[in-house]
Amino acid sequence: MAPTSETLTAERILEATEEVLRRHGPAKATVVDVARALGVSHGSVYRHFRTKAALREAVTKRWLDRTSEKLAVIVDRDESPEERLRAWLGALFEAKRHKAGDDPELFATYTVLTDENGTVVGEHIADLTAQLTRIITAGAGSGTFPVPDPAAAARAVFQATGRFHDPCHAREWTAPGVDEEFTAVVDLLIRGLSSPSR
Amino acid sequence: MAPTSETLTAERILEATEEVLRRHGPAKATVVDVARALGVSHGSVYRHFRTKAALREAVTKRWLDRTSEKLAVIVDRDESPEERLRAWLGALFEAKRHKAGDDPELFATYTVLTDENGTVVGEHIADLTAQLTRIITAGAGSGTFPVPDPAAAARAVFQATGRFHDPCHAREWTAPGVDEEFTAVVDLLIRGLSSPSR
DNA sequence: GGAATGACAGATATTGAAATCTGTCAGCTG
DNA sequence: CAGCTGACAGATTTCAATATCTGTCATTCC
Incomplete structure (x- = not known):
């Protein structure tokens, strides 16, 4: 995988979040984990989703x-x-x-x-x-x-x-x-x- | 109430257990609490119910x-x-x-x-x-x-x-x-x- | 200049030591 | 002697100190 090569999009964040949820489960999946999986800082994730709750909601939808x-x-x-x-x-x-x-x-x-x-x-x-x-x-x-x-x-x-x-x-x-x-x-x-x- | 005056029966234990559950909730209700409410030692409760699970089961039933x-x-x-x-x-x-x-x-x-x-x-x-x-x-x-x-x-x-x-x-x-x-x-x-x- | 970073404050989660509980049983009591 | 007690071992829970996370934002980078 080449996580740092492509531009960061809401879609890519959602995919990474699903993967993190699959691996860690709902209780231990953190925004920091998602950022790490994408090779970016967690601040960048907050540019696309206002809160952790909003991110989880989007994944649910x-x-x-x-x-x-x-x-x-x-x-x-x-x-x-x-x-x-x-x-x-x-x-x-x-x-x-x-x-x-x-x-x-x-x-x-x-x-x-x-x-x-x-x-x-x-x-x-x-x-x-x-x-x-x-x-x-x-x-x-x-x-x-x-x-x-x-x-x-x-x-x-x-x-x-x-x-x-x-x-x-x-x-x-x-x-x-x-x-x-x-x-x-x-x-x-x-x-x-x-x-x-x- | 006069908890120590009457003989200890399964029925009385069940009533006391319901009361303890009402007061403390399912997570914090202990057998010791039930015994305390009845004014007996917790060992006596175990004479009527083999385990805590059995006691809770009886209350549920x-x-x-x-x-x-x-x-x-x-x-x-x-x-x-x-x-x-x-x-x-x-x-x-x-x-x-x-x-x-x-x-x-x-x-x-x-x-x-x-x-x-x-x-x-x-x-x-x-x-x-x-x-x-x-x-x-x-x-x-x-x-x-x-x-x-x-x-x-x-x-x-x-x-x-x-x-x-x-x-x-x-x-x-x-x-x-x-x-x-x-x-x-x-x-x-x-x-x-x-x-x-x- | 728009996107990304990382340090930060407050909130939340983890950890391990101490306290409590469960279930047993030898002995006490009436 | 039937029923109750309380001390005990191992399991579980609590609590407080510690670590991590969330969300913000001044600064950096391309």
């Missing part, structure tokens, strides 16, 4: 946005609303479970980060429910999901599946039978959305 | 059982399955939210205790889902809830409402609009349970 982007692809696929809804929820669960199982320490690190950045997480959730709303609205248009308020239905679906995407339940994602439980919840919700009685 | 007992009353009420289901879920949410809002510190204490006593919590959840299963089975019998597997449906309903009873979501229970969100999720689930399509 990047991480969450990567998931959002993956899921956004599913929203516009050429499939029925029900298929897309199942695929979207399944992909969300799969993405989270994979991250948690793949590198538990890194996942724990990001769980700490999300805990301290409520605002960013709130925006991420708003983003995800907006995607869900688009799918359900399509279903409302075609008559598959006869709901009066797709946005409210989207929030309900998102919250009802919380056990399968909220980090505070990560421990349960490796238990035997979670897949059946996930399917059971999704089936129940889709039957609720599909029910014509209003 | 007591606390959880109090909620179970309250809800059990609703299961056998003389109402329709749907009414009982709504009442039961509402009471569960209300009980948890009340505990969390009433005395946040004590609630935090018990959250720590439940985190360290996975087995007891597992039994508590099994107990609650058994209660739910009874209500849904009644609905299956009467045709209100045409589900093939009431126990599986109960688990799904319990998990889908997790946001409204799992302690890790306690922070969100005071947000404005939670009641509407709760109602939306319950409505959606009940519509799913009531749907005849299988």
Whole structure:
């Protein structure tokens, strides 16, 4: 690597910060560490991020946005609303479970980060429910999901599946039978959305 | 109070432990404190509970059982399955939210205790889902809830409402609009349970 | 002149020695 | 003799001194 050769940019700082977090964990990762990894003084880092908290927030946002982007692809696929809804929820669960199982320490690190950045997480959730709303609205248009308020239905679906995407339940994602439980919840919700009685 | 006059019983130790936990919090509550509160030596406490962990586990179980007992009353009420289901879920949410809002510190204490006593919590959840299963089975019998597997449906309903009873979501229970969100999720689930399509 | 540096003050984290706690058990007490 | 006590060893926690970090800014460098 040639850390000193290129100009210092916010992007490079974020990459270095992710690496430092991966190596040291959230408690011991310092701004000085990040600067050291980049071969600059820590004062230079403060030129791009006003505080350590702002830096951590930016890293958190990047991480969450990567998931959002993956899921956004599913929203516009050429499939029925029900298929897309199942695929979207399944992909969300799969993405989270994979991250948690793949590198538990890194996942724990990001769980700490999300805990301290409520605002960013709130925006991420708003983003995800907006995607869900688009799918359900399509279903409302075609008559598959006869709901009066797709946005409210989207929030309900998102919250009802919380056990399968909220980090505070990560421990349960490796238990035997979670897949059946996930399917059971999704089936129940889709039957609720599909029910014509209003 | 006359702590030295009565005989030392497991029950009295549990009461004293709750008091010590209330006063000192989970991190600083010691067996010595409990013994001091009872006016006995800590050796005597170990006659009734093999370890500090066992003592904390027993306190946790007591606390959880109090909620179970309250809800059990609703299961056998003389109402329709749907009414009982709504009442039961509402009471569960209300009980948890009340505990969390009433005395946040004590609630935090018990959250720590439940985190360290996975087995007891597992039994508590099994107990609650058994209660739910009874209500849904009644609905299956009467045709209100045409589900093939009431126990599986109960688990799904319990998990889908997790946001409204799992302690890790306690922070969100005071947000404005939670009641509407709760109602939306319950409505959606009940519509799913009531749907005849299988 | 715009970007980077490094010394600095106050806040936070680390460390290791001293204090406290857990769990045991031989002996006391009623 | 059944139940309680208190001294004890090893584990854990506390506390204060020490080291490191955060955020600023006058100065240097290209």
